Amino acid sequence: MMNCTDIINRLGGTQSAEREELVYLIENITDDEAEILRKLAQKKALENFSKKIYIRGLIEISSYCKNDCLYCGIRRSNKNAVRYRLTKNEILSCCEKGYALGFRTFVLQGGEDGYFTDDLMCDIVGSIKSAYPDCAVTLSLGERSRESFQRLFDAGADRYLLRHETATAEHYSRLHPLEMKLESRMECLKNLKEIGFQTGAGFMVGSPFQTAENLADDLLFLKSFNPHMCGIGPFIPHRDTPFADRESGSVRLTLVLLSIIRLMLPRVLLPATTALGTVDGKGREKGILHGANVVMPNLSPTEHRADYSLYDNKICTGDEAAECIKCLSGRMKSIGYEIVTDRGDYKSC
Numbered sequence: 001m002m003n004c005t006d007i008i009n010r011l012g013g014t015q016s017a018e019r020e021e022l023v024y025l026i027e028n029i030t031d032d033e034a035e036i037l038r039k040l041a042q043k044k045a046l047e048n049f050s051k052k053i054y055i056r057g058l059i060e061i062s063s064y065c066k067n068d069c070l071y072c073g074i075r076r077s078n079k080n081a082v083r084y085r086l087t088k089n090e091i092l093s094c095c096e097k098g099y100a101l102g103f104r105t106f107v108l109q110g111g112e113d114g115y116f117t118d119d120l121m122c123d124i125v126g127s128i129k130s131a132y133p134d135c136a137v138t139l140s141l142g143e144r145s146r147e148s149f150q151r152l153f154d155a156g157a158d159r160y161l162l163r164h165e166t167a168t169a170e171h172y173s174r175l176h177p178l179e180m181k182l183e184s185r186m187e188c189l190k191n192l193k194e195i196g197f198q199t200g201a202g203f204m205v206g207s208p209f210q211t212a213e214n215l216a217d218d219l220l221f222l223k224s225f226n227p228h229m230c231g232i233g234p235f236i237p238h239r240d241t242p243f244a245d246r247e248s249g250s251v252r253l254t255l256v257l258l259s260i261i262r263l264m265l266p267r268v269l270l271p272a273t274t275a276l277g278t279v280d281g282k283g284r285e286k287g288i289l290h291g292a293n294v295v296m297p298n299l300s301p302t303e304h305r306a307d308y309s310l311y312d313n314k315i316c317t318g319d320e321a322a323e324c325i326k327c328l329s330g331r332m333k334s335i336g337y338e339i340v341t342d343r344g345d346y347k348s349c
C-alpha cells in the first residue's frame, strides 16, 4: 500500500521516490499531507538560503517569434499580437535603472526572433557585462545552435533559461507544432550545461493534456538533469491561441510541485513565478512559503509590457520597475523574508 506521508519523508531524506510513487503523491495528496510537504520544503529552502530572496530583473526584449507554440500568446500565427523589439540602448537603459534599484542579475527574454543574431546578442551581452561587471546576465531566447550558445557564453552570458516544457515526447507534440521536437529541446539543454552555463529547465503546471504521469516524468527528468534553476508556473490560457478555452493550471498543484522540487533539488534556484502571481493574488508569497527562493520583477519599459503577452491578465504590466520592486519587497517582508542584492549564483556545495 502506498502512503503519501512515507513518500514525502523519503523525498525529504536521502532516498528518492519512484515514478509510481510520484504519480500517487500528485494524485492523492491531502491538504494535511500537503502542509507536511510544504513545511519540509520551506525548511530545506531556509537551510540553504535562510530568509533571503534573490531578485532577477526581467527584460522582455522581443515579442517577435518564429515559433508557433500552441499555448503562447506571442506565437507567430497570432495576428493580434503587437510586435516590438527593444534596441540595444533601450536594453542598456533597463539595466541602468535596474542596477540603481539593486538588481545584480538581468534576464533577457524574448521570442525566437532572428533579428537578434549572434553578433547582435554578443554585442549586447558584452556591453552589459562591461558596464556592470558585478552582474550576471541570463538569457532566455529559446533554442539556438551549440555554436551560438558557445558564442553567447564566450561573450559573457552566465546563465540560460530554457524550460523543457514537458519531458514526454507525445505530450510535447500536442503543445507544439510538428517542426518542434522534444529531442531538440533536450539537446539544447545538454549543450547549455556542457558549455558551462548555469542552466534552467522547467515546465507549466496544468498545460492541456498533461497527466500525473507526465508530471512524474518531469520531476524525474529534473532529478537526473540536475539543473541550476527551475521555472515552473501554472499554464494560463491566452485568448488568441488554440488553447483559449482551456482552464488555468491549479495553484495548489503548482505549490505541491514547487515543494517536491525543493526536496528533490535542495540547492536549485526556484522562482515564485509571475504566472503564479497572476492566478493567485498571493501566489508569489505562497510560492516562497512552499520552497521557492527567487522572484523576477519586470524591468521592461512600461510602454511595451502589455505587448509581451504570453497569457491573459498578466500582472505588473502597468508599473514602473521601481514600483515593482517596492511592491515585491513589501510582499516578501509581509511573510518574514527579505529581498537581497546579490547575484545569487548556484552554489555547488
Ligand code: SAH
Pocket: 071, 072, 073, 109, 110, 111, 112, 140, 141, 142, 143, 161, 162, 163, 165, 203, 204, 233, 234, 235, 236, 237, 238, 275, 310, 311
Ligand atoms: N522563447 C523563449 C521564452 C519563452 S517565454 C523560450 O522558448 O524559451 C518563457 C516561458 O513562458 C515558456 O517557456 C513557457 O513555459 C511559459 N509560457 C508561455 N506561454 C504560457 C502560458 N500561456 N501560460 C503559462 N506560461 C506560459
